[in-house]
């Protein structure tokens with residue numbers, strides 16, 4: 001009897017559970033390792049401030065500005081929401097203008113050759129240098145932050161979209177043309193999808209740009225937003241408040257970046273070929 | 276005799292201009308009847324792909340007239356299904372959505388497809404099944420081998436039931452077994468409901484297996500050296516490629532091809 005059992009073919013190995021567990025562990029590590037690093041830096045920071053007994057207006061300890069963050073979370077959150085609103089509104093408007101303008105410029109050789117050099121010329125002007133002009137034209141206020149964000153975003157998106165659309169794929173165009181496709185069909189079904197990887201690359205530039213543009217505008221020409229909080233805090237030598245505001249900015253920046261990265265992976269996975 | 280379905284009247288094609296002008300096609304006249312299965316063979320670079328692009332309207336003739344279905348071809352025409360020398364699948368679309376592409380573009384399918392996608396999806400799946408791509412519908416092109424991409428491209432060319440099918444070495448990248456399987460598939464599709472086919476190939480057995488009329492082209496600039504009609508019985512099978520008549524026709528074509536090639540000096 002036992003001989004028969006032994007002679008039976010070995011059962012096919014069940015799919016090894018190691019794989020999903022390994023993947024989960026890797027995913028967990030991808031979050032925990034950078035988090036641990038950040039905590040270590042904060043701990044070192046805390047130690048340095050305490051040992052050197054630095055005054056808070058030079059460099060506050062993390063425990064100090066986190067307690068300020070908790071204690072004054074209501075006004076800080078309100079200001080953060082104002083900054084987020086300006087950033088996202090400017091981003092949305094700027095990107096929309098950029099996509100439309102870039103597609104138009106890229107789809108015509110003649111327009112491309114005419115407009116592109118001027119576009120690059122404008123692009124080299126730091127957009128924040130224009131904020132005083134915006135104040136003269138539109139008056140001070142929170143809308144200056146939105147306008148600055150629009151201007152900062154729409155340049156990279158326009159330039160990158162124009163280039164991506166202008167570099168053609170004649171073989172793929174031929175597939176559509178051989179079916180009697182219109183120019184619009186070719187645009188919608190080949191040129192735009194093909195430009196998606198570059199488009200998302202430009203989105204990452206645009207979102208960080210919109211954010212920086214908003215903050216700078218708030219420090220110069222607004223009475224609301226995290227940029228404004230920074231100005232008030234530094235004027236009052238309130239280092240703890242300034243750093244509390246900065247930590248909110250850092251968190252917002254990381255969130256925005258992660259969101260665009262997530263979208264990019266979802267929509268242009270084909271370009272990564274599973275990597 | 277009725278007017279040919281595809282008609283070339285002293286058509287020439289030259290790429291580029293001035294110093295860089297490359298003549299690709301010398302004056303060519305031909306007529307292909309509706310429902311005819313034609314194969315074009317010739318040495319590489321002789322202008323076979325260019326010939327197909329002239330028929331489809333992707334290229335404009337430098338001189339002469341191209342007429343398809345009694346209409347002069349001046350722009351791409353929609354009754355054509357074309358499989359290019361490279362599979363040219365859209366890399367961001369799944370296999371199924373690549374095959375569905377013509378339904379999104381060619382009228383009247385375009386309007387019907389917008390209202391009700393189901394019959395088209397069913398047809399696309401059916402086509403993929405006949406070429407052995409069942410189970411790969413949701414894969415992206417880079418996940419398929421070159422031969423599988425080529426088969427998907429063939430399905431795409433057939434999707435909108437074109438009355439003129441243009442095939443540019445569609446089986447070139449396939450292994451011998453798959454290639455011969457697909458000959459049978461294509462022949463069956465064609466015998467079910469004959470449509471006009473122009474097949475470009477460098478495989479003489481393939482040309483004889485599939486086509487009724489064979490054109491032999493000369494080296495660049497291309498010119499038609501020979502038009503030959505072999506009335507071999509259908510349906511043809513792999514066995515019939517060993518029939519005396521098939522073998523004899525093959526030998527005859529081989530001799531003409533040898534003439535068509537520019538001899539390599541060292542071996543001349």
Ligand SMILES: Nc1ncnc2c1ncn2[C@@H]1O[C@H](COP(=O)(O)OP(=O)(O)O)[C@@H](O)[C@H]1O
Pocket residue numbers: 290291297298299318319320321322323324325326495
């Ligand atoms: N876009 C092009 N521009 C310039 N010359 C071309 C182009 N396409 C093809 N040719 C030339 O035309 C000739 C015929 O090309 P093609 O039709 O692709 O030949 P085949 O398909 O028979 O190999 C070749 O000599 C090739 O160099």
Ligand SMILES: [Mg+2]
Pocket residue numbers: 320323324325360443
């Ligand atoms: Mg070719």
